[in-house]
Amino acid sequence: MNTESLSILNIFMFILGGLSLVSGLGVVLSRKSLNSALCLVATMFLIAGQFALMRADFIATLQVMLYAGAIMILFVFVIMLLGVEKDAEKLSFSVPSYFSISFVFLFFGILFFGFRDGIITSAKSIVEGSYLDQLESTTEPINNFVTGTSSNPVLVPDLVVTPKSIGNSILVDQVVSFQAIGILLLASIVGAAFLAQTKKAPLLPGRGLKAMKEKHGSSTN
């Protein structure tokens, strides 16, 4: 299989990637934060589609369940709870934001400089190659790719991500990180519950710390 040929996988990849760029721009440019949240959900689903195209099924499932499911539900709940959507934020561009946007373009330039040659080669192969013929002749497994020199190609087998290999990697090789993640999640649950509690909550008579203090103080007096 020619490494530079355009397979049907690449066409789906282009569609998903382009749509995720559009919805990613929607996150930044939406004036209401609820619209930003919905655009972010769309972006996460499209990236999960990219993961599924790359046959990273575990990560694609996690992306849908954890990001698009749990975290975005939290965001939408907080947006609706605060109810600050009455006046949409005006996108005002001042002098500092021009500075920061130019910084972002500079940053992207540095990033692009790193893989400029590969991008140019790939784009040339799309423009010059008769990719529709190659598309029809692609009968091999899509996920295989060829490495090595062009005269001596080496076929690399698929990356097989089974539950066994995932469990082996998480619970044997990375077990310290796994325990650390558990402690981090516990600490964040406690911290979030502490930060979000209401200080002026009405206490029922005879219950709670304040009532206990009063009872204790009155008994000592």
Next chain:
Amino acid sequence: MNELGLHFNLLISAILFCIGVAGVLTRKNTIVIFMCIELMLNAVNLTLVTFSVYLNNINGQIFVFFVMAVAAAEAAVGLAIILSVFRNFLTVESDEVAELAG
């Protein structure tokens, strides 16, 4: 995955990351800033999974798993901070909550 897919995914994730950086630097709404951080994390995850599939190494996908766990913890704590800021200042605009810096 062929090289074309590798380069395209790297380009997409670089652009998504830069969109996220632009959002963090220009927006005033704290919740939107937070969502842009999630966008940047997603772009990095895309890079990690792309390299993991291209190099036939599972460690990239395991790393994405840990990134997702940290993002969940961060979202819980960050949204709790936003809630308590809103309770004290009655706003989530980052300009109006500038008590420490001038």
